[in-house]
Amino acid sequence: MNSPSIQPPHQDGKIPNPGADLSQALEDYLETVFLLVKEQGFARVRDIADARDVKAASVSPAMSRLARLGLIQYVRREYITLTPLGEQVARRIYARHQVMTRFFVEVLKVPRAVAQQDACAMEHSLSPRVMDAMARFLEFMELCPEGTVLLEQYGRCTRVNHCETDCCDSCSPDGSPAASPPVSVSDLRPGQVGVVTQVEGRGAIRQRLLDMGILPRVRISVERVAPAGDPIWIKLQGFQLSLRRKEASAVLVAPV
Amino acid sequence: MNDLANITSPNPGPALQAGPVPESSLRVLLAGNPNSGKTSIFNALSGARQRVGNYPGVTVEKREGRFRDGDVEVELLDLPGTYSLSSYSPEERVAQEELLDAGADVVVVVVDSTTLKRSLVLLAQVMLLGANPVLCMNMSDEARRAGQEIDTAMLEELLGFPVVETVGHRAVGIDHLKRAIARAANTPVQRSRLVLGNLLETAIDSLASLLEDAGLATTGHRWLALKLLLGGEGTRALRGAPDLHEVGANWSMALREAETRRRAIQSRTGLDVSLYVMECYYGFVDGLLRQVVRKAPREDAREMSDRIDSVVVNRLLGIPIFLVLMYAIFWVTFTLGEYPMGWLEWGFGRLGALVGSLWPMGSDSALRSLLVDGIIGGVGGVVVFLPNILLLFLGLAFLEDSGYMARAAFLVDRLMHRFGLHGQSFIPMMTGFGCSIPGIMATRTLANERDRLTTMMVLPLMSCGARLPIYMLLIPAFFPAHLRAPALWLIYMVGIVLALVLALLLRRSFLKGEDAPFVMELPPYRMPTARAVFLKMLERSSLYLRKAGTIILAISIVMWAATSFPRLEDHQVDKDLAAGTLKIVEPIQGGEGESSSSFTGSSGLSGVPVLLDPHEYQRRRTAEELRYSLAGRIGTAIEPVIRPLGFDWKIGTAILGAFTAKEVFVAQMGIVYSLGQTDETSQELREVLTRDYSPLVGVSLMLFLLIAFPCMATFAITRRESGSWKWALLQSGGLTALGYLVALLVYQVGSLFT
Structure with a gap:
């Protein structure tokens, strides 16, 4: 259900911002309505109560207040729907929630359940500017090739607190941690899988490897070896290639 | 009106074409x-x-x-x-x-x-x-x-x-x-929606506007800008572009800008430019796919193909299966091909007889001889192998389209590589067993120039379909029945081994250099469609047939002329006949079965005339004519050169024909021995060969014909495909020298033991 692309929660100043006047509880209710409408097309008081784990009786007053703010259409005993303004606000709240959760999970490597709980708690108190900055940061870390490498490195690094001064020196500049020395694809046995960390070599041969999609972070598995021991047969990105050991040795991988 | 319009039309071209004008x-x-x-x-x-x-x-x-x-x-x-x-x-x-x-x-x-x-x-x-x-x-x-x-x-x-x-x-x-x-x-695309990220795009844009302002490019600015940014090979290719002739200050400015941008990207991303650019392309593709893929393909989508591969490319079974498949293709080619081949032979025989019958019996009209012996005999000799070639190419096209050939290349690459060839050299070489011409054209699939040239150079050593009639004629003439099959197998193997050794030598001498990468895709097995396989087969076979229609036709006429002119007016046989030292005797009725050799050998006591039957008389006459002819004179002239190989002037004359097209050798031997029309099944010709030459000469001859003189068509296609006379001459000259050496060695060493 989480949208693949990151929408900056704060778009531009022209949109009225009634969200700022909402209390945390109302924001949560609005978000719930939004999710229910998205999921099943409508929302009922009972569904909302179930989703938020509260009594139906406490839902109704909140709905009335949201209706007064022009965010939802609410008539007793009928389905609740979002007004265009309400949908806009709800979307923004939801997007913020998503950004927070993803930031916790993907950057900080916090377990998802914890991340969701804390995102709920924090999303209301952060200013749009900070949210925006966070979204941008997240986007950068995802798109920038080095960002992803850094994230991976951070994920593997468990000793930050005890880091000696030479901790960073021990990481090789291409981003592969010195802890597991890189091996080449030609060192993998049939059935073994590795993630590419570096493509060495130069000129035509290297370009050919790159053209075939052998790039950092791509998973390569060695399928089989020719009867004479060379060339080898690899699988990557849904297709299969053969290459000689000499060429394969230019592709460095971290075994999985 | 209409006429007028046509006359005054400024451009009458399209109006003359049939059908509606587009x-x-x-x-x-x-x-x-x-x-x-x-x-x-x-x-x-x-x-x-x-x-x-x-x-x-x-x-x-x-x-x-x-x-x-x-x-x-x-x-x-x-x-x-x-x-x-x-x-x-x-x-x-x-x-x-x-x-x-x-x-x-x-x-x-x-x-x-x-x-x-x-x-x-x-x-x-x-x-x-x-x-x-x-x-x-x-x-x-x-x-x-x-x-x-x-x-x-x-x-x-x-x-x-x-x-x-x-x-x-x-x-x-x-x-x-x-x-x-x-x-x-x-509705052409107005603005490209390609997204490569800010860093790369600003670099491209700034270089592109620089190129545009400096007038260094007229089209594809952004592409050229990227090439410039990538530097190295890309820039070199760019320099050859026609738009970039006026290089100068602007050019070096563009180069400097590219260098700056390249450095910036390197320091910002820690990646070299070519890798970063590739990442950006993949970034765009990934983003695109993330939005349009509703359902990803199943992980096991290739399971069937993978399962076949686990047997076919198995470490133990892979090579045996490969050998069996190759053997099967040849077996089918030669056993099934025999039937249509027989029909074609019969057809050409009938055609020759039909055309011959237009002249009265025993006529020695030059035109008749040209049509029957020269054209029908020469071209027919090539066309009869068409069924074999079609079948071989059918099998190869099937294996190629199914995806097996890529696996075969994977299996044999190690062996081929050891000899300086490429796994994919294997497909052209297999094709070469049918005919060298489509084989040489198939070397186009090799990406690297050196691999391509090496394969091309040694390819004529694959015994093509045209060598087969030579082997079929010579092997039964010189080998006992139980040794014939192994002998045929052996001569094919000699070709393959020589090709490998020669390739190695070439890669160590003329074609030194770094190996080309063997990065080859292995697509899943696919059921080839009949249409695609037939198209491929026809395209290649037509190359062979075209050779029959053009070169062979021309050569047949030339060879016929060379063996027919100048004409001998007074024959030694006739002189002897007149002098009484020879006498023609009609064979006894029913004595057809008796060999004419009983007459020829009967040079009785001195003074007693030698007895000849009319056949033998005719034979001697034509043999004399041939020796007198241009071809015979050349054959005689080169006899001292080929004598050390065990060849006489008759073989020499026939070898001249083999240079034009290998299969001509058989027909030529027939003409030399004036046996009229002969083919590789001609028992008469075999008997003569057995009588006149030792088996050692046979072996030496087969080796010489295998190695030396790739045919004229091969020479021409090598010249075209390699783009230079140098390689074509090296191929023909080198192989001829090698053939001479091998035949010399075999004959001389062999002579010591016999």
Whole structure:
């Protein structure tokens, strides 16, 4: 259900911002309505109560207040729907929630359940500017090739607190941690899988490897070896290639 | 009125053509990866209206076709299959130049829908080139079977140009493709929606505007800017571009700017530019796919193919299965081929007899002899091997289209590589067993120039279909029945082993250099379609047949003339006859079965005339005529040279014929011995050979004919495919020298023991 692309929660100043006047509880209710409408097309008081784990009786007053703010259409005993303004606000709240959760999970490597709980708690108190900055940061870390490498490195690094001064020196500049020395694809046995960390070599041969999609972070598995021991047969990105050991040795991988 | 209009028409050209005049014409390019089914799309679009040629100066195949879409005449150009447009291989350079040439209205990018991620990179490059693309998602049936679902409407919206799903080999979706081409031509892409990220795009834009301002490029600024940024090989290719002749201050400024940008990217990302650019392409493709893939293909989509591979390319079974398959192809070729071959032989025999019967019996009209012995005999001798060639090429085309040949290349690469060849050299060499000409043309599949040349040079050592009649004539003449099959096998093996050794020597001498990469895609097994296999078979076989129609025809006439002129007026036999030292005796009735040798050998006591039957008399007459003729004189002249190999002037004369086309040797031997029309099954000729030569001469002769003198057609095609006389001359000269040496060695050493 989480949208693949990151929408900056704060778009531009022209949109009225009634969200700022909402209390945390109302924001949560609005978000719930939004999710229910998205999921099943409508929302009922009972569904909302179930989703938020509260009594139906406490839902109704909140709905009335949201209706007064022009965010939802609410008539007793009928389905609740979002007004265009309400949908806009709800979307923004939801997007913020998503950004927070993803930031916790993907950057900080916090377990998802914890991340969701804390995102709920924090999303209301952060200013749009900070949210925006966070979204941008997240986007950068995802798109920038080095960002992803850094994230991976951070994920593997468990000793930050005890880091000696030479901790960073021990990481090789291409981003592969010195802890597991890189091996080449030609060192993998049939059935073994590795993630590419570096493509060495130069000129035509290297370009050919790159053209075939052998790039950092791509998973390569060695399928089989020719009867004479060379060339080898690899699988990557849904297709299969053969290459000689000499060429394969230019592709460095971290075994999985 | 009409007449007047025609006369005053400033351009009468189109008006003279039959059919409606096309209102407009389009030029469409077809780009795509190897194995993307591009050729099947091309065939489905253009049907029979196509022609195959070469790009000038390079050995890259150029396929052009045309088709009519309503009122629009569409001119179609099939670009060579490439994985990218980097400038390393001649294919990539050609494709890039054609795409940069502003003449194309639409560029159809054909992709294999089962490997979209990799395939779409080429599309991204075509987009950067500023072309007006149509995306043709081929093999869509296979992708769908694998469970992949693509939102093509969304893809079309995101890309901003038409997207069509096709199944090329079954011609599904071709009408849609035609409509998409028309649509793209009518509404060209205004602004490319390619997204490569800020860092790269600003670099490209700044370089592109620099190129534009300096007047260094007229089209594809952004593409050229990227090439400049990549530097190295890319820049070198760029320099050759026609737009960049006036290099100078502007040029070095552009180079400096590129260098600055390159450094900036390197320090910002920690990646070298070529890797970063590739990452950006993949970034774009990933983003695109993330939005349009509704369902990813199942993990086990290739399971069937993988299961076949686990047997076929097995470490233990792989090589045995390969050998059995190759043996099966040859077995089918020669056993099944025998029947139609017999029919053809019979047909040509009848034709010869029919044409001969137009003249009175015993006529020695030159025209009759030219038609019957020269043309029908010569051309017929080639055409009878057509069934064999068709069958061999059918088998090879089937294995190629099924995907097995890529596996075979994988299996044999180690062996081939050890001798300086390439795993993929194997396919042209197999083809060479049929005929060297399509074999040499098939070397085009090799990406590296050195691999291509090495393969081409040694390819004539694969015993082609035309050597077979020679072996069929000589082996039964000199070997006892139980040794014939092994002897045939051995002579094929000698060719293969010599080819490997020679390749190694070439790579150590004339063709020194770094090995080409063996990065080869292994597509899943596919059931070949009859249509595609037949087209491939016919295309290659027609090369063989064309040789029969042109070179062989011409050579047959020349050889006939050389053996017929100058004409001998007074024969020694007639003089002897007149002097009474010879006497013609009619054989006793019913003595047909008796060998005429009982007469020839009967040179009785001195003074008693030698008895001859009329056949033998005729034979001696023609033998004398031949010796007197030009061919005979040349044969006699070279006798001192070939004597150490065990050959006499008769063989020498026949060898002259073999240079033109190997199979001519057999016919030529027949003429030398004046046995009228002969072929490799001619028992009469075999008896004469057994009588006149030792088995050692037979072996020496077979080796010489195997190695020396690739035929004229091979010489011509090598000259064309290698692009220089040097290689053609080296091939012919080198092989002849080698053949001479081997035959000399065998005969001289052999003579010591016999």
